[in-house]
Amino acid sequence: MILPIVAYGDPVLRKKCSDIDPDYPELDTLIANMWETMYKANGVGLAAPQIGKPIRLFLVDTSPFAEDEELSREERDLLGGFKSVFINAKIEVETGAKWAFNEGCLSIPDIREDVSRHPEIQVTYLDSDFKPRTETFGGLLARVIQHEYDHIEGVLFTDKISSLKRRLLKGKLGNISKGNIAVDYKMRFPAQKKVR
Template sequence: MILPIVAYGDPVLRKESEAIGKDYEGLDTLISNMWETMYNANGVGLAAPQIGLAIRLFLVDTSPFADDEELTEGERKQLDGFKKVFINAHMLEETGTSWAFNEGCLSIPDIREDITRKDTITLRYMDEAFNEYKETFDGLLARVIQHEYDHIQGVLFTDKVSSLKKRLLKGKLANISKGKIEVDYKMRFPLLKKGR
């Protein structure tokens, strides 16, 4: 089932998410619905807060990036077929070189900005069967994971832009909250006036 994606301005996007256990009701169905929702919106990642749930769950499928001609063969190979569920993730380390990359977000449509992040991360997380992992990721893979991880921490990519850029984006962000935007996937807008 395709779920509505929560738009910028909804308080759930600002909450630090709670850990969940194996007994979380309907988890398999939720994960399946999240995959369907993400693919319907042409995303490469989706976090539970983006569908209105403040729980430590996100998923990533970087396969669409594998077609990028500008990437090296090794980078394309790393991204192709990388499809993973992350439950109760905790960032252990962010290291390496800082680099900028143009990011967007399904909760903040039509806004893209260059965001600087470290190129290597180490994460502790569980998969959908609650097997625990400690894993290091780098490059574009690390970036996608960092973006989704930020969601479960209550952080948005627009928080990482300069104060000048934030002022320039203020009107656009307000319009997104009010639903004054065209999107081709289901969304829930926190400030949408009913009956318009």
């Protein structure tokens, strides 16, 4: 089932999310619905707060980047084969000099800005079978994971841009929270009662 994606301005996007355990109600269904929702919106990642759930769960599928000719063959192969569920994730280590890359977000449609992030991270998390994992990720994959991880920490990519840029985007962000924007996927806007 395709779920509405929560728009900028909704308080759930600012909550530090809670850990979950294997008894979380209908978790498999929730994960399946999140994959379907993410693909319908043409995303490469989706975090539970973006569908209104303040829990430490996010998904990443970077296969759309496999077509990007600007990336090396090795990176395209890595990104093309990566699909994972992250439960109760914690970034343990961030290394390397930060680098800027243009980011967007399904909860903040039609806004893209350069965000600086570390090129390598080490993450501990539980997979969809609740098996513990510790993995190191680099490059664009690390960036996507950091973006989704920020969501479960109550942080948005717009928090990582300069205050001047944020001021310049204030009107656009206000319009998003009011629903004054055209999107081709289902969204829930904080200033409106209905989903569209």
